[in-house]
Amino acid sequence: MTRDLLLARLGDGTGLPALPEVLMRLDRELSDPDVDLRRIGELAATDAVLAGQVIRMANSAYYARGGASITSIGPAIQRLGLRALKGLVFALTLPRAFPAGSTFPTRALWRHSLAVAALAGSLCEELSLSLAQKDEAWMGGLIHDIGALALATLAPNEYQHLLDRLTQNATDGIDSEIAEIEREVFGIDHAEFGAIFLRENWRMPDPMPQVAAHHHDLGGMDLPNAGLVSTIHIVHVANGICSGFGAGWNRGCPPGKAFRNSAWDSLGLSLDRVEDLVGRAMSSLDFAETLLAGGQ
Ligand SMILES: [Fe+2]
Numbered sequence: 001m002t003r004d005l006l007l008a009r010l011g012d013g014t015g016l017p018a019l020p021e022v023l024m025r026l027d028r029e030l031s032d033p034d035v036d037l038r039r040i041g042e043l044a045a046t047d048a049v050l051a052g053q054v055i056r057m058a059n060s061a062y063y064a065r066g067g068a069s070i071t072s073i074g075p076a077i078q079r080l081g082l083r084a085l086k087g088l089v090f091a092l093t094l095p096r097a098f099p100a101g102s103t104f105p106t107r108a109l110w111r112h113s114l115a116v117a118a119l120a121g122s123l124c125e126e127l128s129l130s131l132a133q134k135d136e137a138w139m140g141g142l143i144h145d146i147g148a149l150a151l152a153t154l155a156p157n158e159y160q161h162l163l164d165r166l167t168q169n170a171t172d173g174i175d176s177e178i179a180e181i182e183r184e185v186f187g188i189d190h191a192e193f194g195a196i197f198l199r200e201n202w203r204m205p206d207p208m209p210q211v212a213a214h215h216h217d218l219g220g221m222d223l224p225n226a227g228l229v230s231t232i233h234i235v236h237v238a239n240g241i242c243s244g245f246g247a248g249w250n251r252g253c254p255p256g257k258a259f260r261n262s263a264w265d266s267l268g269l270s271l272d273r274v275e276d277l278v279g280r281a282m283s284s285l286d287f288a289e290t291l292l293a294g295g296q
């Protein structure tokens with residue numbers, strides 16, 4: 001499928017999922033300065049599967065930390081807090097939005113994205129960044145590769161061939177990057193396609209489309225502010241660490257650290273932190289597994 005055809009399919013939206021209703025409503029409620037916990041609880045309760053997952057997550061070791069067992073949505077939301085709830089609801093709902101393809105590694109992609117989100121959040125803590133920036137980096141991690149899912153949903157056979165080619169190259173010891181092969185096959189890569197999909201189809205405001213657009217190339221000088229640049233660098237580094245250390249979703253990434261040194265340097269992290277960050281990536285992976293298991 002050509003770039004023009006793919007963009008036309010984005011334009012008419014056929015064959016692609018809409019942003020789940022519950023996420024649209026949740027976003028609206030949470031941006032209300034007089035946000036009301038009860039209303040959020042009612043909203044979460046309209047989706048029985050989601051409500052069950054939120055309660056289960058509130059009881060998980062990650063959030064319960066030895067607290068009493070919770071059986072209803074109100075106390076679950078109180079325990080999680082609105083900030084964590086939003087991330088959690090997105091993390092539980094987005095993997096359900098795209099139907100699992102018969103061959104596309106959907107589950108591995110979400111496991112990867114959740115691990116990148118969690119590690120990006122940890123990097124923000126490490127760098128003592130604001131909670132708002134941590135939220136931005138977390139959400140950026142969750143959605144950064146969504147363009148690959150959108151491409152694979154519209155062109156499943158071509159995407160499968162592309163993944164086979166990456167695997168073959170890796171077996172033959174040839175380094176190849178997924179975005180490069182996507183550009184060759186489709187005339188557009190998952191970063192650019194994901195950004196257009198988030199902006200046009202899901203009506204997500206910036207900065208999320210910008211984070212998706214530049215998570216590989218880091219963007220140019222035209223990015224509007226330093227906060228966005230550092231979010232992009234954080235997602236890029238978290239993506240490189242997760243991809244290189246067991247939480248990738250395709251064979252396009254050689255083992256080991258797979259990020260640009262310029263991104264790492266710009267964050268002011270020292271390279272002797274890599275080992276510790278790999279450890280964090282591994283526990284992020286446990287977190288991703290818990291979420292995905294709760295999401296079944
Ligand atoms: Fe990517």
Ligand SMILES: [Fe+2]
Nearest residue numbers: 112144145239
């Ligand atoms: Fe990625």
